[in-house]
Amino acid sequence: MDFSVVSPQNLSQLRNAIRTLQRKPYRIGAGYTDLLMELRKSDTSDLTVINLAQINDNGLSHIKSLVNHVHIGAMVTATSICMNDDIARRFPTLQQAAANLASTQIRNVATIGGNLCTASPSGDMACAIVALKAHCVLMNVDGKKRVVPVVDFFTGPRTTCLKKNEFLYKIILPRNHKQTQHIHSGFIKVGTRNAMECSVVSLAYHIQVEESGYVIDAGIGIGASAPTIRFAEKAALNLIGKNMQNFTDENRNEFAKKVLTYASPISDVRATSWYRKEVLYNISKSVLV
Amino acid sequence: MEVSFNLNGEKVKCKINPTISLLELLREEMGLTGTKPGCNEGECGACTVLIDGISVNACLYPAINIHGKELVTIEGLVTAEGKLDEVQQAMVKHGAVQCGFCTSGMVMNIKAMQRNLEHAHHVPGENIRVQPDRKNIMKWLEGNLCRCTGYVKIIDAAEEVLNKNKI
Ligand SMILES: Cc1cc2nc3c(=O)[nH]c(=O)nc-3n(C[C@H](O)[C@H](O)[C@H](O)COP(=O)(O)OP(=O)(O)OC[C@H]3O[C@@H](n4cnc5c(N)ncnc54)[C@H](O)[C@@H]3O)c2cc1C
Ligand code: FES
Ligand code: FES
Numbered sequence: 429m430d431f432s433v434v435s436p437q438n439l440s441q442l443r444n445a446i447r448t449l450q451r452k453p454y455r456i457g458a459g460y461t462d463l464l465m466e467l468r469k470s471d472t473s474d475l476t477v478i479n480l481a482q483i484n485d486n487g488l489s490h491i492k493s494l495v496n497h498v499h500i501g502a503m504v505t506a507t508s509i510c511m512n513d514d515i516a517r518r519f520p521t522l523q524q525a526a527a528n529l530a531s532t533q534i535r536n537v538a539t540i541g542g543n544l545c546t547a548s549p550s551g552d553m554a555c556a557i558v559a560l561k562a563h564c565v566l567m568n569v570d571g572k573k574r575v576v577p578v579v580d581f582f583t584g585p586r587t588t589c590l591k592k593n594e595f596l597y598k599i600i601l602p603r604n605h606k607q608t609q610h611i612h613s614g615f616i617k618v619g620t621r622n623a624m625e626c627s628v629v630s631l632a633y634h635i636q637v638e639e640s641g642y643v644i645d646a647g648i649g650i651g652a653s654a655p656t657i658r659f660a661e662k663a664a665l666n667l668i669g670k671n672m673q674n675f676t677d678e679n680r681n682e683f684a685k686k687v688l689t690y691a692s693p694i695s696d697v698r699a700t701s702w703y704r705k706e707v708l709y710n711i712s713k714s715v716l717v
Numbered sequence: 718m719e720v721s722f723n724l725n726g727e728k729v730k731c732k733i734n735p736t737i738s739l740l741e742l743l744r745e746e747m748g749l750t751g752t753k754p755g756c757n758e759g760e761c762g763a764c765t766v767l768i769d770g771i772s773v774n775a776c777l778y779p780a781i782n783i784h785g786k787e788l789v790t791i792e793g794l795v796t797a798e799g800k801l802d803e804v805q806q807a808m809v810k811h812g813a814v815q816c817g818f819c820t821s822g823m824v825m826n827i828k829a830m831q832r833n834l835e836h837a838h839h840v841p842g843e844n845i846r847v848q849p850d851r852k853n854i855m856k857w858l859e860g861n862l863c864r865c866t867g868y869v870k871i872i873d874a875a876e877e878v879l880n881k882n883k884i
Contacts, residue, residue, distance in 0.1 A: 433718070433735040433781060457779070464738070464777050465758055472736075481782045507771070511837070511845045531860020532826060533774045534759055 431472040433457075435479040439488070439571075445478050446593060447569040454478055456595055458503060459537040461530070462546045480541075480595075487598055491515070498601040502541025506553060507532075509540060518604055521632045524615035525556035541596045544578070547586050550627045550652040554578075556615055558649035558657050559632035560601050566590060567597040575600070582656040605644055608636040612672065616711045619698075627652045628699040629707045631687075633715050641671045653691035653708055663687040663712070675716045684712035720784040725793030733780050740764045740775035742783070743790060751791035751821050755862070762861035765822035765829075766790050770836065772829035774860075791821035794828070804828055804878050811874040815865035823861050827875045830857050834879065849879035 436442040446454070454476045457463050467477075480488070480503055489503040493514050500509070509515055510527035529535055529543075529552045543553040544564065557578050564581045566574045568591070576589060578599070583589050590596065604611060612635040617627045630651035638644050646667040648660040663686035670679065693704035721730040724747075733742060740757070743749045743766075755763035757776045764775040767789040794802035801809070804827045814820050830847065837846035847853050854875045855868075863871060 429736040431736055433779075435781065460779055461759060461777055464779070479779070479781065481779075482784070513845060516845065530759070531762065532829065532857050533762060533765055533772045533860045534777075536771045536773050537778065 429467055429472050431455075431467060431475040431477050433477045433479050435482045437482055437484060439483065439485050439567075442478065442480070442483060442595070443567070443569045443571060446595065449476055449478070450569075450593060452476060456480060456545070458539040458542040458545075459505065461534050461538045462542060462548075496603050498603065500540055500599045500601065502544075502596045502598055503539050504541075506530075506535035506538045506540070506543075509553070510535065518611070519556075519560060519601060519634065520611065520613040521559050521615045521634045522553065522556040522601075525552040525617075525630075525632060528615065528617055529553065540599060544581065544599070545588060545590065545596055547582050547584075547588050547656065548626075549585060549654060549656055550630065551657060552615070552617060552627070552630060552651070554582075555630050555649045555651035555657050556632040556634075557599060557601075558659050559634045559647040561647050561659075562602070563600045565597045565600060566594045569593045573597065579659045585655040604636055607638045607644060609639040610637040610672075611635065612637060612715075614715075616714070618707050618711065626698065629653055629693070629704050629711065631708065631711050631715070635667060635672070635715075637672045641673045643667045643670050643672060648687060650687060650690055650708065653693045653704060655692075658690040660687045660690045662689065667716075680713040680716045683716055684709045687712040718781055720781060722783045722785060723787040725789055735779075735781050737780045738776055739766070739773075739778040739780045739783055739788075742780040743775060749790055749792055753818055753821055755818070755822075760860075760862070761819070761822075762826060762858075763819055763822040765825040765861065767825055767829055767832075770829070770832045772826045789825075789828075791825060794824070802828070803881070804831070804874075807874040807878040808871070811870045811877070813866060813870040813874045819861060819863040819865075823858065823863065823871055826858055826861055827878070830854070830875070831879055849876065851876060854879065 434445050436445050457477045458480050488501040490501050492499040506526040506529045510523050516523040540553050543551045562578045563575050615632045617630045619627050632649040634647045636645040646664040648664045651657050693701045695701045718735045719732050743752050753763035755761035759774045759777045765772050766775045769787050804824050
């Protein structure tokens with residue numbers, strides 16, 4: 429490997445570094461758990477790595493709880509997310525996704541920004557972020573921000589809508605509704621073994637229920653089932669207005685069928701397409717118990 | 718590129734090639750071979766070290782980012798009197814070491830869990846404390862592979878030392 433590295437210390441140095449490299453190949457490095465392996469496998473002569481790890485900026489590296497939103501900086505690690513009790517209480521799907529990513533050692537450095545920007549169809553935190561209907565805040569070299577819904581952030585397998593003069597700055601989660609009395613929220617990851625495994629299929633759900641038991645809002649994200657993580661909109665809409673306490677088998681099948689319409693999984697060494705669909709169908713049903 | 722950091726309690730400074738990993742820096746430049754190279758891709762945990770008190774795979778950590786940090790490797794655990802650390806003693810007592818290749822990484826990750834127990838409430842944002850029961854210990858150590866012991870004795874050792882000062 430023979431790339432060069434620049435380590436900006438603040439946001440304006442970061443923007444300058446990106447600006448200077450507009451006509452040259454560069455990569456952004458956050459926790460390096462994806463990037464380092466990728467660089468080891470490729471020709472890196474002429475490449476510059478812009479190292480985010482030494483930047484001191486609260487927006488980039490903190491979780492901030494506001495009245496209507498929670499801001500999560502792109503450099504926040506999976507550990508900080510799963511150890512944060514506001515997130516554990518209000519957004520269990522994200523807490524569980526972060527807590528089950530890879531291993532303790534990887535979670536300590538892997539960032540949520542890296543998980544999104546890698547745009548893997550099996551990104552765990554990214555899948556929960558989709559179910560939570562979050563927005564991504566992108567910043568360009570002039571400091572201008574662009575806010576995009578996370579579903580539009582992914583444009584294909586391993587591609588995002590980030591332009592060459594932009595980076596991911598933070599993620600904004602909308603708070604749960606005021607009327608929400610109960611949240612039914614979680615993350616299901618099915619792999620071929622427990623730890624460290626790219627999921628065969630994953631499902632993130634975040635269902636908000638009011639006092640009387642009726643669903644007032646729902647988000648469903650599915651991973652490893654299509655070229656990108658998908659928001660199963662029809663399945664989510666299908667739940668709204670229904671009573672959480674008396675789902676019938678028919679309701680469960682209908683919901684699972686709707687989830688499946690978003691899946692177009694591949695067959696690979698980990699599982700066949702048929703198996704992935706069967707698993708997705710069954711875990712979808714299991715959400716509504 | 719020059720980095721300065723705290724290594725096992727001492728300030729050090731060194732010039733490095735910016736592309737190398739912390740594992741390469743430790744083993745090849747500094748001669749600290751207690752940190753083991755296994756997979757070199759974040760899967761096995763043999764290269765686990767503590768950076769500012771948390772466990773990290775040295776093989777995936779760019780050496781440049783150690784600048785300004787506090788690094789503890791297995792070599793840093795011996796006490797001033799030359800005694801083994803309590804985690805190491807527990808591993809010996811329980812017969813949790815066979816070939817020993819995974820041991821330094823295991824010990825460092827158990828140290829990280831011990832530190833979480835002691836400090837979780839003092840770290841802003843990181844305010845959940847992981848209870849040291851067997852299930853949580855197994856989960857905490859998921860990123861450390863051992864091909865010899867079958868894990869039971871390692872978990873016995875961790876359980877004993879993590880519950881020693883139970884509050
Ligand atoms: C052993 C192992 C197991 C793993 N298991 C899992 C798992 O179970 N689930 C899972 O989801 N992932 C897993 N991963 C993948 C990886 O750990 C995650 O995707 C992680 O969140 C990536 O974050 P990072 O900070 O390390 O990103 P990096 O490797 O630093 O970057 C990843 C990509 O994002 C880009 N990037 C990063 N930050 C920004 C930014 N702010 N703006 C623009 N671009 C940016 C980089 O250029 C790069 O292309 C695993 C990896 C390993 C090595
Ligand atoms: S050598 Fe670092 S995890 Fe295997
Ligand atoms: S003792 Fe041999 S690998 Fe663990």
